[in-house]
Amino acid sequence: MYNIMFRIALMLLLIGSFTSFATQFQTGSTLERTNNKAAFASKVESLVKVEKMVNALNYEFTLSIDGVSLQKVNATLIEGVPGTITFYDDFNTPTYRVRLNSKFDNTRQISAASSVSHAVQQYVGGVWTELAFPELTYREGVLGKMNMVSEEMRELAIEGKIQLTTVSQAAKDGAMKVDCDNTASAFSDGNIDISYVSPSECCGGRCGTGGYYRCCGVTQCCTCSRCCTTMR
Structure with missing residues (x-):
């Protein structure tokens, strides 16, 4: 047991x-x-x-001042980031500058739209003179036009269209750090005969028809038969 x-x-x-x-x-x-x-x-x-993407648009436009057309521009603008296109003569002296700003309108039911504001300036006597501040609202892919007379009795005409796109948040962060006011000369490093990627987040080159151009605050810029990019 x-x-x-x-x-x-x-x-x-x-x-x-x-x-x-x-x-x-x-x-x-x-x-x-x-x-x-x-x-x-x-x-x-x-x-x-996946990298965060933000709103942007490809903006193609032509600006005429007193009947004289500046070079056609096609630039990629980032929403909320000012972009600047500056033109220079053969002696590397500024002539005209256009400041651009885009604002998206996602409330429309018919099609996506964006407003683009322009600050048109002329370089006279070593200072920039304000000519006009036209603003247009575009529907994607639809050509828009505006004719106006400034307070100084200057005739301006703008014709353009937009294509919506996106860019990376990193590209926007880089563009927002750019100082686009330093446009007294096209380039200070001697690279004015070719289009190139600039370390200052601005880019530009020599125009095929003479003179130079410089783009700041945009990711890509095409004008006067040349293109440049600030993308790395």
């Missing part, structure tokens, strides 16, 4: 020890699998991480 009871107690002790070991092993395995899944998910997320 005593032997039987001893054997039963021993069996129960062995069963309890095995159950405890199995539980600990299962818990450890579950924890290890959980950690492995978290590490794997983190690696996948870092590999497929």
Whole structure:
């Protein structure tokens, strides 16, 4: 009788020890699998991480002043970031400058639209003179026009169209740091005969018809038969 009871107690002790070991092993395995899944998910997320994109538009326009047309411009404007296109003569002296700003309107039901404001300036006697501040609201892909007479009795005409696009948040952050006011000369490093990527986030080059151009605060810029980019 005593032997039987001893054997039963021993069996129960062995069963309890095995159950405890199995539980600990299962818990450890579950924890290890959980950690492995978290590490794997983190690696996948870092590999497929999508860079944030922001609104932008390709703006193609022609500006005429007193019946004389400036070069056609096609620039990529970023919403909320001022862009500046400056023209120079053959002696690297500024002639005209156009400051551009875009604002999107996503409330329209017919088609996407954007307003583009223009600050048109002329370089006279070593200072910039304000000529006009026209603003147009475009529907995507639809040609828009405006004719006006400034307070100084200067006749201006703008004709253009937009194409909506996007750029990276990094491109917008870089463009917002640009100082577009420093346009006294086209370039100070001698690279004025070719289009190039500028380390100052501005770009430009020599016009095919003579003179020079410089673009700031935009990611891409094409005018006077030349193109440049600030993208890296």
